[in-house]
Amino acid sequence: MPENSSKPSRRQVLTAGAAAGAATVIANRSARASVVRSTRSSSTDGTPEQVHLTWGENPSESVVVSWASPQRSVNPRVHIGQRRIEATERRYTDGLNGETVWTYHARVGDLRPGATYAYEVTADNDKNYPAPFGATFTTPAEGRRKYRFTSFGDLATPNTQWVLSYGQSAYAVAAVESFQPMFHLLNGDLCYANLNPLDQPEVWRDFGNNNQTSAANRPWMPVPGNHEIEFCNGPQGLTSYLTRYTLPDNRLAGFGGHWYSFRVGSVLFIALDADDVVYQDAAAFVAGPTALTPAAATGNAPVQPGTSFYVRGYSGGEQTRWLERTLKAARRDESIDWIVAQMHQCAASSSSTGNGSDLGIRQEWLPLFDRYQVDLVLNGHDHDYERSFPVRGFDEKAGTSIASGATVNTMRPIPVTTTDSGVFDTSKGTVHLILGCGGTSAPLDEYGVDSADGKQQARIFTHANRPALTSTPDVYARPGNDAVEDAIWSARRDTATGYGIAVFDVDPGSPGEQTSITVTQYHAAGADPVNPTSGAKGAPNPDYTEFETFTLVRPRSDSRYR
Numbered sequence: 001m002p003e004n005s006s007k008p009s010r011r012q013v014l015t016a017g018a019a020a021g022a023a024t025v026i027a028n029r030s031a032r033a034s035v036v037r038s039t040r041s042s043s044t045d046g047t048p049e050q051v052h053l054t055w056g057e058n059p060s061e062s063v064v065v066s067w068a069s070p071q072r073s074v075n076p077r078v079h080i081g082q083r084r085i086e087a088t089e090r091r092y093t094d095g096l097n098g099e100t101v102w103t104y105h106a107r108v109g110d111l112r113p114g115a116t117y118a119y120e121v122t123a124d125n126d127k128n129y130p131a132p133f134g135a136t137f138t139t140p141a142e143g144r145r146k147y148r149f150t151s152f153g154d155l156a157t158p159n160t161q162w163v164l165s166y167g168q169s170a171y172a173v174a175a176v177e178s179f180q181p182m183f184h185l186l187n188g189d190l191c192y193a194n195l196n197p198l199d200q201p202e203v204w205r206d207f208g209n210n211n212q213t214s215a216a217n218r219p220w221m222p223v224p225g226n227h228e229i230e231f232c233n234g235p236q237g238l239t240s241y242l243t244r245y246t247l248p249d250n251r252l253a254g255f256g257g258h259w260y261s262f263r264v265g266s267v268l269f270i271a272l273d274a275d276d277v278v279y280q281d282a283a284a285f286v287a288g289p290t291a292l293t294p295a296a297a298t299g300n301a302p303v304q305p306g307t308s309f310y311v312r313g314y315s316g317g318e319q320t321r322w323l324e325r326t327l328k329a330a331r332r333d334e335s336i337d338w339i340v341a342q343m344h345q346c347a348a349s350s351s352s353t354g355n356g357s358d359l360g361i362r363q364e365w366l367p368l369f370d371r372y373q374v375d376l377v378l379n380g381h382d383h384d385y386e387r388s389f390p391v392r393g394f395d396e397k398a399g400t401s402i403a404s405g406a407t408v409n410t411m412r413p414i415p416v417t418t419t420d421s422g423v424f425d426t427s428k429g430t431v432h433l434i435l436g437c438g439g440t441s442a443p444l445d446e447y448g449v450d451s452a453d454g455k456q457q458a459r460i461f462t463h464a465n466r467p468a469l470t471s472t473p474d475v476y477a478r479p480g481n482d483a484v485e486d487a488i489w490s491a492r493r494d495t496a497t498g499y500g501i502a503v504f505d506v507d508p509g510s511p512g513e514q515t516s517i518t519v520t521q522y523h524a525a526g527a528d529p530v531n532p533t534s535g536a537k538g539a540p541n542p543d544y545t546e547f548e549t550f551t552l553v554r555p556r557s558d559s560r561y562r
């Protein structure tokens with residue numbers, strides 16, 4: 001696979017935009033050509049790359065165009081129609097290798113709902129002049145409308161020089177484009193830069209250039225995972241992530257971009273940082289025996305063996321209080337039917353080779369999801385696909401300590417049905433989907449089974465697994481999960497592959513009736529590098545075929561008032 005995917009041609013992106021069937025507003029190239037030419041100067045390389053979109057505060061009216069450049073850009077800007085929009089510069093210096101990263105962000109507002117726009121990204125020192133990078137995007141129509149979104153997490157990059165990168169990540173980006181969603185949800189562990197600690201900016205660069213093939217055409221909305229937490233890059237290690245993305249404002253000083261919400265049609269999307277609540281310690285870690293030594297220019301001290309970056313509780317409860325306010329307001333709003341929560345780590349995963357479930361999410365957020373009828377929770381973290389039955393409430397005595405065999409309270413979610421009918425009313429219970437099936441080199445599509453009775457089993461973190469010294473001097477390890485439970489909530493697991501993409505088709509239905517979201521999981525069978533059961537070697541596979549489809553339904557919120 002190439003290290004970086006080449007950007008789509010202008011012809012390709014315009015064709016893709018036209019397929020959306022909405023009104024098209026083409027950038028007027030000739031009207032501003034003289035402006036570009038007259039201001040072009042500088043010997044540094046300000047060529048835009050890693051171009052990606054995110055929604056603004058109101059997706060029907062605003063997007064943010066973000067990008068990076070190898071060196072500082074001069075007069076970085078977006079051209080859209082007759083408008084020239086100056087970009088804001090944000091830069092950071094990586095705390096481990098000392099590289100300065102230049103990023104740019106242009107807020108594009110006053111857009112028409114349901115319209116397709118062409119835009120170009122450039123700077124005075126853009127080496128692609130006079131043909132700067134261009135793409136198109138489409139804004140959502142207002143009100144209750146049919147539309148499609150897609151999701152996966154754990155993408156990595158196609159450059160196999162990096163830890164956990166694999167060629168499937170290029171096919172995964174192409175898969176998003178093949179489904180032409182309104183936008184894509186990227187559920188954390190974007191590129192595993194923190195597993196390549198002295199090359200973090202280069203890993204991010206490969207990630208950004210791979211994603212550009214899709215993320216320049218439609219917003220990709222991310223959440224942070226444990227692998228966005230990097231040593232020496234800010235109080236929670238999120239400086240790289242936060243510098244590269246401009247996300248909807250949560251109006252909480254000090255936590256901008258950490259978590260947020262946005263609304264498209266009758267669906268409220270809530271993006272959460274589960275690093276704040278999980279027990280599991282799985283962020284940046286120096287196992288030893290040698291220290292991690294930052295470049296001298298950074299002035300940062302070596303990170304000693306046994307050090308891990310553990311941020312549980314960092315918001316002091318701010319995130320959960322924000323979540324409850326947001327959920328409460330949403331359920332009082334008769335124009336919002338659906339609530340979809342997106343986070344990286346899992347409350348309901350039964351992967352046996354991955355991370356499993358985390359009691360921290362169950363304690364902190366599942367009671368709120370119950371109280372406010374959150375319909376759907378989308379995760380990553382475990383590199384597989386798993387679907388739960390709708391769940392509500394919990395069992396206190398269903399867990400067993402792995403160490404002692406004693407009963408422990410894992411707050412096991414209670415399924416409201418165990419009949420896999422294919423149609424689920426999520427006003428009765430929340431469906432959890434594990435979608436860590438992006439493109440890493442480490443698929444984790446093996447699932448727990450209780451050897452004593454053959455029942456499905458999940459492993460749970462109920463305590464922090466802080467690093468402990470091993471029998472090898474100066475080498476540390478983090479223990480695994482500490483409890484098990486019968487996974488009575490698990491409805492479907494994909495044992496064929498760890499790669500796939502979920503496609504969601506929202507249908508608002510009619511007043512007084514039900515609304516629905518039809519979910520189809522497409523998977524890339526045979527893409528696992530090594531089949532965990534047979535040992536057969538696979539290879540990256542561009543063919544995403546249907547694994548399963550099911551439908552979520554709930555009463556429309558405006559029905560309550562009829």
Ligand SMILES: [Fe+2]
Nearest residue numbers: 189225226381
């Ligand atoms: Fe993860």
